[in-house]
Amino acid sequence: MNKVGRAWRASFMSSNLGALVAAVRSGYGVFAQSGLLVSQEIVPVPASAGLPPLPDVDFVMVGATEQLEGATRDLADLVIENIEGLAPPEAASVPAHPLRARCA
DSSP: OOTTOOOOOOOOOOOOOHHHHHHHTTTTTOOOGGGOHHHHHHHSGGGOOOOOOOOOOOOOOOOOOGGOHHHHOOOHOOOOHHGGGGGGGGGGGGGGOOHHHHHH
């Protein structure tokens, strides 16, 4: 916001995602968050609002994937399945997650 000369202030801060979503729903302002949260109440800010585009972010899972089992492995599978389709086409050169091959 500073780079484009747009005034801003933090009107609400929390480490709790539910609290942030509630604040946005209540009209406190806007927040930068995953497109997975888009709903009837949480909508993308239109380009006409004049906000600068958000940068790309990396999502990394770190851990001893060969030792995952039970609910932990199920959660890792669920996360991977839900983010695989979100990568832009130019990211296709990134190797597949090692857990994906092990879970086949």
